[in-house]
Amino acid sequence: MDIFEKCRKFTRAREVMAAGYYPYFQPIESSSDTEVWVGGERKIMIGSNNYLGLTHHPCIIEAAEAALKRYGSGCTGSRFLNGNMDLHEQLEERLARYLGTEAALVFSTGYQTNLGAISTLVGRNDKVYLDKLDHASIVDAARLSYGEVVRFNHGDLDMLRLKLNADRDSGRNGGRMVVVDGVFSMEGDIVDLPELASICEEYEAAVVVDDAHSIGYLGPTGAGTAEYYDMRDRVDLTIGTFSKSFASIGGFVGGPETVIHYLKHHARSLIFSASMPPSAVATVLAALDVIEREPERRERLWQITYRMMEGFRNLGFEIGPTETPIIPIMSGSVERTFKFWKETFDQGLFTNPVMPPAVPENSCSLRTSYIATHTDDQLDYVLDVFGKVGKKLGVI
Ligand SMILES: Cc1ncc(COP(=O)(O)O)c(C=O)c1O
Numbered sequence: 530m531d532i533f534e535k536c537r538k539f540t541r542a543r544e545v546m547a548a549g550y551y552p553y554f555q556p557i558e559s560s561s562d563t564e565v566w567v568g569g570e571r572k573i574m575i576g577s578n579n580y581l582g583l584t585h586h587p588c589i590i591e592a593a594e595a596a597l598k599r600y601g602s603g604c605t606g607s608r609f610l611n612g613n614m615d616l617h618e619q620l621e622e623r624l625a626r627y628l629g630t631e632a633a634l635v636f637s638t639g640y641q642t643n644l645g646a647i648s649t650l651v652g653r654n655d656k657v658y659l660d661k662l663d664h665a666s667i668v669d670a671a672r673l674s675y676g677e678v679v680r681f682n683h684g685d686l687d688m689l690r691l692k693l694n695a696d697r698d699s700g701r702n703g704g705r706m707v708v709v710d711g712v713f714s715m716e717g718d719i720v721d722l723p724e725l726a727s728i729c730e731e732y733e734a735a736v737v738v739d740d741a742h743s744i745g746y747l748g749p750t751g752a753g754t755a756e757y758y759d760m761r762d763r764v765d766l767t768i769g770t771f772s773k774s775f776a777s778i779g780g781f782v783g784g785p786e787t788v789i790h791y792l793k794h795h796a797r798s799l800i801f802s803a804s805m806p807p808s809a810v811a812t813v814l815a816a817l818d819v820i821e822r823e824p825e826r827r828e829r830l831w832q833i834t835y836r837m838m839e840g841f842r843n844l845g846f847e848i849g850p851t852e853t854p855i856i857p858i859m860s861g862s863v864e865r866t867f868k869f870w871k872e873t874f875d876q877g878l879f880t881n882p883v884m885p886p887a888v889p890e891n892s893c894s895l896r897t898s899y900i901a902t903h904t905d906d907q908l909d910y911v912l913d914v915f916g917k918v919g920k921k922l923g924v925i
Contacts, residue, residue: 577900580773581830582902584776596810604804605803612804617810634789635804637778641798642782651671654676656677656678660681660709660713661682664714693732706734720754746901753769777809878914
């Protein structure tokens with residue numbers, strides 16, 4: 530059997546391209562925070578993860594430029610060897626303070642952080658428990674570990690308890706880790722961390738929260754889910770990314786110093802991959818300054834969030850259990866979702882269609898997400914377009 534046979538047989542994407550509905554890999558020609566240009570046309574960006582609108586902040590761009598000049602364009606190696614700059618260490622100290630953890634470790638992406646942290650810590654006799662809607666990088670990390678992977682239905686903490694109980698009764702004596710998204714990336718709901726932590730305490734399981742979609746804006750200082758619930762001392766590890774609110778690229782894990790020290794010397798995605806480029810590290814350090822200095826960005830983001838939730842619901846859209854700036858607009862079938870995406874795109878909105886296998890066949894959506902710097906006029910326009918297209922396609 531030819532190993533490439535599957536590639537030649539893969540025609541689905543080409544069919545969608547030929548029909549003119551292909552929504553992926555849209556080449557953005559330029560960007561000005563809340564607007565992007567694609568094919569020479571301006572689109573309002575409601576498909577980014579740039580929650581605080583920091584990608585074009587002048588202080589951040591200045592910091593990145595200064596780092597580029599001082600350290601060069603890349604580190605050309607891993608943190609472990611030649612790619613460790615003083616900037617990486619400054620960022621780790623700063624993050625540990627921000628998260629309220631003993632220590633922190635910075636990786637080159639959030640994906641690599643999950644791979645490194647989870648697969649390194651979950652060993653042969655251990656079990657790792659995942660919510661079924663956890664991000665793909667958590668699932669891949671668990672698979673890469675030598676431990677056993679157990680999944681529970683989304684948000685079903687009774688099911689988690691039953692599974693932990695069965696494990697305890699079995700007399701197995703390996704470790705346990707539960708990993709959840711703080712804010713679920715497609716649905717926008719926040720994990721019930723108080724209940725989850727109580728269960729984990731009862732069954733001696735470590736609590737790991739991936740705050741990719743919450744860091745920067747959730748909680749009084751934006752430090753994420755544990756801060757939001759005021760229970761930082763009940764979370765063992767906080768994982769996150771710099772590719773969303775922090776307007777850059779990279780990832781981090783915060784936790785006890787002994788765990789961070791261990792990861793530093795064992796996590797393969799840290800040791801065998803080049804480090805975050807200096808300009809990216811400087812971007813994140815500057816983003817932390819702005820997050821501290823400009824709390825009004827968080828306030829505006831929440832104001833926008835509630836306004837858009839109300840706006841979509843008043844129009845008759847189904848938006849699921851979201852509690853955050855991630856607002857999915859339920860659109861039903863794959864075919865209708867492609868049309869919904871295309872019509873809204875042609876009218877100047879950039880959204881993200883969510884399709885199988887990410888969701889079941891008739892549960893597609895357009896994922897919309899908001900930026901603290903969206904203007905009221907832009908938001909009115911978004912609701913207007915959604916209202917018209919939603920009616921035309923029978924979504925509402
Ligand atoms: C929950 C979650 N974890 C991790 C990641 C990966 O982050 P990165 O883009 O830094 O690789 C994402 C990105 O979408 C995410 O949503």
